[in-house]
Amino acid sequence: MEILDYVVIGSGCTGAMAAQTLVESGVHVTLLDAGADESKYSSIIPDKDYLSIRETEQEQHRYLIGDKGEGIAWGGIKTGEHLTPARKHILKWVENLLPIESNTFFPMESLAYGGLGCAWGLGCCQFSDVELNAVGLNKFDMQNAYNIVANRIGICGAQDDASPYTIGELKDFQSAPAMDRNHRLLYQNYQKKQKTFAKNGFYMGRPGLALLTQAQDNRKAYAYKDMDFYSDNDESAYRPWITINRLKKENNFQYINGLLILKFKEQTDHIDIHALEIETNTIKIFHCKKLILAPGVLGSARIVLRSFEEQHKTLPILTNAYSYIPCLQPAMFGKEAEKNKLGFAQLSIFHNENGNNMDVAMGSIYSYQSLMLFRIIKEAPLNFADARIIMRYLMSGILIMGLHHPETKSATKYVELIHDANSITGDKLKINYVLDDIEKNKISAREKKFKSHLRALGAYAIKSINPGSGSSIHYAGSLPMETSGNLFTTLPNGKLAGTKNVFIADGSGFNYLPAKSLTWSLMANAHLTALNSLKNE
Amino acid sequence: MNDFSLRQEAQVYGKYFLHKLPNEQTIEIYAQTNPHKTSSASSNDQKIIHFALHHPWSIGFLDAAQALVKSDSELRKRLYFMFAILESRPEYCSLFLPTKRNWLYLFFIFYSGARSVFKAFFGILLLKIITRHGNS
């Protein structure tokens, strides 16, 4: 029987960071992963800018809308419907292997090589000291970890009004990418009203992004091709598979994919890991000394609930309330398409209502171009032919704000593993996520404030689209961090309570979910957890 | 009920947007992506599509009306697929990219908006007639 040293589950942002820390420390690491890959579209997308592609490429329909039209979403607004064909693989196998029953929660999970990080928007924020405290993390350790992760993945940003909420105290960061016309105008208007905004607790500035504006470690500098929703040709955007591809070259690392990890069982001197080989549908058992779980918050919940075999156990869950708000900036109507452009968020706006750095809400602002007209045209209450004529004038003035609200636990937000004879794993996750009236009112009042402040900058919200709880794709809190040592909790060092050698590296331990982009904090915590797993405590 | 092939359908919908027949590749892509495959068209939907395909002049009216009263209808879905396909063809991309404004641009916006509203009124009547009286 071969007993592996360190096993990490999952190749997403947190698994990649944990694995890198372990590999760099010299121990032997095996990463077990479902690892769905994409090669159909990524290999045919030319290394050209979006407008040149649109004007010249005969095959463009294949990667813009998909061979079977899979990039054309019709019907109700669903989480992830905007994913382009080359990113859709992040959803492969999910419906069958990770079944969910819920009519109140609509999450996105991934079994891809790189996890959700294959499609993430790169937004990076540091949590404030009070937020870290509420989450359950140590501010000194995290500060150090933020720097280490930033060096690995490459973060750009700017020192401006928003930097306390974005790059925080980060020492080394690259300069922010150039803004397009739409954002430049909005930002100029903000600078004129900065004082009034600050009085109301609103701060605007450049977001932190895991994007290289200068070349680093064989990754190129961002080239403003506006193909960010389709391809990663220059690797300027950080994706977790970049880390894993690099680790694969190390002697003390091995990667095994095609596995769905079901559960673990701690024996006296090792841990058994039960895995389903996805292709053959057969069970395989691995053995290891230390296990680091990073399959995402819902993934960890499934694995831990199966492993502890406690009937009818419910676990808490957190997700940011989220809506996206298309806005029109009339001063920009009727401008031609811009060739050199950034597809990611170009401005962030934060609302620090009480001035205490807790309970901060975040809006990320994007221009609308490379996601194409068809995705937005169905929102217009007009016939498509006339809507097309109008939208061509309006398009250059469209801004989309994605608005995230902070989230706390409550008894009406929980997950439970229930029996399901029809599912391959024999179970499914039942999720209930209900906000109370106080929470709903607070969210809607805040949204109004964001809209009125954008209006003051000359950007008019046309509607607010709320795809439902879970659509923020930010999840946390199923195995809360505490010192009690109770089952189904995480100890402050990342160890799963009730085990000797199982650690949780994803966001399951977070007790509170700030509205800010969470993934940089997830990765910093994964690094710290991996370090703790190296200690013999 | 629908005696039109996917390719014939593509021609009708393409013409609605372009005012001329779409090229062969566009028709082929429409047939390949096949918006019917995920359809659960009700009998009313089928009547409306049948009418639209036999009377292409009516599509603008039906589209405008359904944008207000049943924006997720089967006809709108098929038109939407054709819209996306045309948008992803280099030959037609200039019809979908942002356009530079001239001094008449506000007029074009209001004219197109008003035209759609007018079409919607007539379209709603048409929808009632079609769904009540069936085919042709």
Ligand SMILES: Cc1cc2nc3c(=O)[nH]c(=O)nc-3n(C[C@H](O)[C@H](O)[C@H](O)COP(=O)(O)OP(=O)(O)OC[C@H]3O[C@@H](n4cnc5c(N)ncnc54)[C@H](O)[C@@H]3O)c2cc1C
């Ligand atoms: C479109 C989009 C935009 C986003 N934008 C931002 C943003 O701007 N800023 C931000 O902070 N966050 C953003 N996010 C969220 C961010 O992507 C996630 O927070 C982050 O990727 C989570 O990483 P993770 O490692 O915890 O989990 P995941 O990314 O879910 O990775 C899980 C990994 O585990 C594997 N796995 C899961 N279960 C099993 C199993 N049972 N057996 C074997 N393997 C398993 C999967 O294959 C995968 O590799 C965005 C997400 C999306 C989809």
